[in-house]
Amino acid sequence: MKLHSLRVTAFGPFGAAQHVDFDALNAAGLFLLHGPTGAGKTSVLDAVCFALYGSVPGAREGRGLTLRSDHAATDTPTEVVLDLTVGGRRLEVTRRPAQLRPKKGNRTGFVTEKAQSWLRERDPETGEWQALSRSHQEIGEEIGQLVGMNREQFCQVVLLPQGDFARFLRADAEARGKLLGKLFDTRRFAAVEERLAELRRTAEQQVKQGDERLLALAERTAEAAGPAARDLPRPEERPGDPGLAAAVLAWAAVARSGAVERRDLAACAVDAADSRRAAARRVLEEQRDLLRLQERYAETRRRATALDERREQFEGLCTRQDLARAADRVAPALTLRDTAEREHRQAATAYAHARTRLPASLADAGADQLAERERRIRQELGGLDAARRAERRSAEITAERAALDREARADEDVRQDAEDWLAAWDSVRRRLQDRIETAQEAATRAGHLESQLAPAAARLAAARRRDALDQQLGGAEQRLRTARDAAGDAREHWLDLRERRLSGIAAELAAELRDGEACKVCGATGHPAPARAGAGHVDRDTEQRAEDAYGRAEDTRAQAESELSRLRQTHAAAQAEATGASVDELAVLEGELRHDHATAHAAAGDMHAAREELGRAEQEHARRVDAREQAERRSAARTSHREAIDRELAGLQEELTRARGEAGSVEEQFATLTRRVALLADAAEAVRAYEETAERLKAADGSLADAAFKAGFATPDEAARAFLDHREQRALQERIDAWQAERAAVADRLHERDAAEAAARPASDVRSAEAALTAAERAQRDATSAYDAARDRCTALARLGRQAQDEARRLGPLRADYERVARMAGLAAGTSADNERKMRLESYVLAARLEQVAAAATARLHRMSAGRYTLVHSDERTIGTGSRRAGLGLHVVDSWTGRERDTSTLSGGETFFASLALALGLADVVTDEAGGVRLDTLFIDEGFGSLDEATLDEVIDVLDALRERNRSVGIVSHVGDLRRRIPVQLEVIKGRAGSAVRRRGTAD
Missing domain, CATH: 1.10.287 (Helix Hairpins)
Incomplete structure (x- = not known):
């Protein structure tokens, strides 16, 4: 990564726009950033960090509002623009923090403007800048991937805060662990520790739950065993104890053995009770058999006496059966005569009814006369068919005219209703439009x-x-x-x-x-007179x-x-x-x-409802206009149709007047004639039926008299009284057969020997035998209940024993897993006895990183200290610092004395170059850890004032060696001697209007 230029505006102490040309500074390889205290030297580095990551380093981090310069004009926005090359790409990052700006227009006051970011890339062929993103998140992810470091790592590797490393050099293991953890991101190892601890707690919980289930099974076993486990001592182990499973299984086995012994004793008692109950049951059955025979013999004697008393009744039944059998020969004639009489009565009733319905002139008419009259009326009915059709058409025309009248009235109502509604349309539309305009004005307001x-x-x-x-x-x-x-x-x-x-x-x-x-x-x-402390x-x-x-x-x-x-x-x-x-x-x-x-807002809420109501009103207006037009068209069509049907109706009325005669209508005249035809036909049929049934009844009376005489009866009535139908004869025969069967059965039972012998014995004592059996059964039930309970206990104990064994088998692997995980968790957490130095896993990884850092720092510290000091990593435990764990110790080896001592014993200047060497070494290791990203620009912040002249030369030489392979190093310091040693400088000048930057000197 190489910085080209930086432009800051209204940022920190810089009120006006300032430009830093890093290309000119990088050409010298080593340059000095100096200025008076409070001028803003560190703010230049803050601007670089803010451009890359959107926030400033460490304790200076804050909200965007705190980054704005108090010296800037209110209308000048705070902005940082950084031009750099990283990952082979030329990028420009622009950042604006959240800040206050004056309100636009003539309004007074301020508003908070959100933070903004821009990322552009330079096309190497055309040299033009192309916009990539304006998203904070996307820009942060892009910069993080290209630089390969987060903000904390960047601040430690590129901005080298020497004061932090001085504290890091003297810090205890806990403080070093926090810093190294941030730089090397060892959270995954801490997560491994936490995961192992969580697995240990989970496994421990599972083991305890398994032990609790075993103890619960033991409690259930004790409840199921009852007296068999009452005197057995319970297992003393608690959940989590290794021997709990074996103790519970052994205790359950003893309880099962006692329950089995009690079950065997109960089985013997059941056998004895079964024997006593069987003997009592045999005695009771013998007494019951004796009582049954005695009662049977007595019942037989009572039945024989009753039969003797009913003998005369039996003889009368036999006589009645003989008369009924004789009457059976007269039955056909009786049936024929009853049928003829019934038919004649029915015909006479119909004949009398028909005579009452006929006119007086036809009351005594015969069947032939009535048939002739029926024929003439039927001929008259045939002439009314055409008149009936004309009458039906007349009724249809009348109904059609009524429908036309109803439609005319309905259309008139529709037309009048539409006229009334349309008369008020203009006022309704104006009212709704006024509502909409009022709501729109309210919405605007x-x-x-x-x-x-x-x-x-x-x-x-x-x-x-x-x-x-x-x-x-x-x-x-x-x-x-x-x-x-x-x-x-x-x-x-x-x-x-x-x-x-x-x-x-x-x-x-x-x-x-x-x-x-x-x-x-x-x-x-020789030391003749060494000085003494005063x-x-x-x-x-x-x-x-x-x-x-x-x-x-x-x-x-x-x-x-x-x-x-x-x-x-x-x-x-x-x-x-x-x-x-x-x-x-x-x-x-x-x-x-x-x-x-x-x-x-409430008034504006009526806008939607008013618009919907106006839309509905406009739809109703269109519907009303259309309805009025349709009604007018239908009214014109009905007028011509009514005239046509009126002409047709006038022609039909003349024909109907002739056809209906004195009746009210043709249909009424037709119905009257139809009823007369039916009446005449029924009357003729009734006369014929009456005459025929009278002849059949006379012939049946002669046949019945002849059959009764032949069967031995004096009169037909006597034969009719003796006649019985099949059902009555069957019932009479069943009564005779029952008396005969009863007489035979009683005779057979009177000759039974065992019943007669039982009657001669003493009376049976069933009640005593039942009481003895009840006592024996009660004893047998008690013994059986005791056995069932003992058997159920054994079954339940066996089931619980299998469950306990299954639970113990399931618990075995869980306990093994718990012991293995607990050993690993203790080893990773540094609490295990196997971890002699009590080092946590994260501390172990950090110790390896610290060892690399110490090795990298020693290469420079050895030169800065003229070969005297060497940094070494120590994994000994720190005593007296509140922490008993080891792994993050840092010592310095003094080659002059050959002793290893703590870094806190170094002097102020020694502490500075030792911490500087540590910072440079840490920068190398973090760079390698981040993927070997090349860092072409480094900054070292303060601390040179504590060095003597010779040590300062060594430090400058070491820093000057960093310029190899086109790397540039910027030193941030206000030490005057450095201004003489480093010709290329970036000076920060402070003033009342804010600070400014100025470049001095050129590269040699």
């Missing part, structure tokens, strides 16, 4: 008020923030004054201690002298603590200044947005606008 409502609400919120920030500003100013005083006191104290230490540095050097060893200052091996001597540790206290105080002061600046900018933005009005005034204005907007 609502839109206008809505555009005013959001700014009014924003001004009200800004006024409230402004009032709240007024109180916060006072506290922040007080905290800044306190922090400045504390920082000044800490600096004076540190400088005082440093001066006192430098005054007694000879004694400190003398303390390291050994007889026979060369002096580090003069090289002599009263109040300050050692290096005391000075270092004072310096650290000063650094902390400076950090506190910087934080207080940043907080106050942020509050002031926020307060200024809120003050500008509120336009100086009070909260109450703005609240009243916002309420009035909201009320007016609601009223206008």
